[in-house]
Structure formats: structure tokens, C-alpha cells
Amino acid sequence: KAGVTQTPRYLIKTRGQQVTLSCSPISGHRSVSWYQQTPGQGLQFLFEYFSETQRNKGNFPGRFSGRQFSNSRSEMNVSTLELGDSALYLCASSLAGTSIPDTQYFGPGTRLTVL
Amino acid sequence: LAKTTQPISMDSYEGQEVNITCSHNNIATNDYITWYQQFPSQGPRFIIQGYKTKVTNEVASLFIPADRKSSTLSLPRVSLSDTAVYYCLVVGNNAGNMLTFGGGTRLMVKP
Numbered sequence: 301k302a303g304v305t306q307t308p309r310y311l312i313k314t315r316g317q318q319v320t321l322s323c324s325p326i327s328g329h330r331s332v333s334w335y336q337q338t339p340g341q342g343l344q345f346l347f348e349y350f351s352e353t354q355r356n357k358g359n360f361p362g363r364f365s366g367r368q369f370s371n372s373r374s375e376m377n378v379s380t381l382e383l384g385d386s387a388l389y390l391c392a393s394s395l396a397g398t399s400i401p402d403t404q405y406f407g408p409g410t411r412l413t414v415l
Numbered sequence: 416l417a418k419t420t421q422p423i424s425m426d427s428y429e430g431q432e433v434n435i436t437c438s439h440n441n442i443a444t445n446d447y448i449t450w451y452q453q454f455p456s457q458g459p460r461f462i463i464q465g466y467k468t469k470v471t472n473e474v475a476s477l478f479i480p481a482d483r484k485s486s487t488l489s490l491p492r493v494s495l496s497d498t499a500v501y502y503c504l505v506v507g508n509n510a511g512n513m514l515t516f517g518g519g520t521r522l523m524v525k526p
Binding site for chain 2: 304331333335342343344345348350355356358388390391392394396400401402403404405406407408409411
């Protein structure tokens with residue numbers, strides 16, 4: 301099976317712009333989660349989508365949003381970019397729906413640089 | 416969610432066994448212990464997960480004492496390619512898929 305894919309892999313934007321990142325989960329996986337990783341804050345949970353609905357949300361401002369499509373593919377959007385949004389954005393997918401915590405499979409990430 | 420504490424860094428040599436201990440004093444009855452490995456500029460990779468006693472797979476072993484307040488990830492005969500950051504997480508089975516990562520342990524394997 302193909303792994304989790306994220307596009308683009310690298311992105312450079314300027315302050316005030318907006319950006320959309322894409323994630324394609326492993327085939328058959330229904331849950332997609334997004335994480336932000338920075339040297340200062342480490343890995344932080346952004347949100348999770350399951351069956352096109354946001355199921356969990358981390359402590360990020362409303363500038364960060366996401367959605368999931370019927371084929372489980374997901375996008376996240378960051379509006380009005382700030383310098384502090386420079387980070388590695390990771391997407392993870394899992395089967396979801398079992399009584400034991402799902403194993404999450406991470407993609408390679410999108411490296412966003414805000415100038 | 417239970418907070419985890421693990422060493423910031425560890426050094427080892429090729430061929431040695433490495434044990435990384437994680438404490439999670441406030442672990443709840445329904446929580447599992449999960450370990451991920453991360454190489455620079457890559458996404459974390461699942462290593463192993465367990466609830467109690469001992470779990471072993473082709474990559475590692477996970478030892479969990481009866482009180483479950485700590486756990487130990489054991490990597491047998493490490494190689495240079497095992498140099499990475501290792502994260503210990505406590506995951507509830509009713510928390511959706513919201514992983515809470517701590518700082519992790521930076522393992523350096525030397526030749």
C-alpha cells in the first residue's frame with residue numbers, strides 16, 4: 301500500500317498570505333490528523349477529521365482550518381500567515397473505529413517557510 | 416491525558432542494547448503506551464504499543480511494570496541508523512486520534 305502523501309513538500313510564502321496544504325491518507329484509512337512541528341514548541345496537534353467531520357481540535361487560532369473530502373483526502377488552510385507559522389506540517393492517517401488506540405501513520409510533511 | 420517524562424538525550428554505541436525509560440505517573444485505566452521514532456525532517460514512525468507486561472515486535476520490546484507508571488523501550492543491538500528522536504506517548508482509546516507529544520529522547524548511536 302502507498303503511504304501517506306503530502307503536497308507540496310516545500311513551500312515559501314510571505315506574511316499575510318494564505319496557504320493550503322494537502323494530504324492523501326493510506327487507502328482505507330478514514331481518520332486524518334494534522335500536526336505542526338517547530339523547534340520551539342515541538343509536535344503539536346492541530347485537528348483531526350473523521351468522515352468529513354472535525355472530531356478533535358487542538359489549541360490553535362482560527363486562522364488554521366481544515367476539511368476532509370468524501371474520499372478521506374484532507375486539506376488544511378492557514379490564512380494571514382505569520383512568521384511563527386514557519387514549521388513542518390505533518391499529516392497522519394489511521395483506520396479509526398477500533399477499541400484499541402489506532403496506529404497513526406505519518407506522511408513526510410510539508411515544510412512551510414514564511415518570510 | 417497523562418504527562419510523560421523521558422530523558423532528553425542518550426548516547427550509545429553500535430551493537431549495544433538501548434533502554435529508554437518513560438514515566439507516566441497519571442496514566443489512566445484505559446490508556447495505552449505508544450512509542451514513535453522520528454528522523455530529521457520526516458514524520459514520526461510507529462514503533463510499538465502496549466498496555467501491560469511485555470510486548471515485542473521485530474523492531475523493539477516494550478516493558479511495562481504492573482503499576483504501569485513507567486515503561487521501557489528496548490532497542491536490541493542498535494546501529495547508526497537508529498539515531499533518531501524517540502517519543503513516548505500515553506494514548507487513550509476514547510480520545511479520538513489526538514496524540515500529545517512530549518520532547519522525546521534524542522538517541523545518538525556512535526560507531
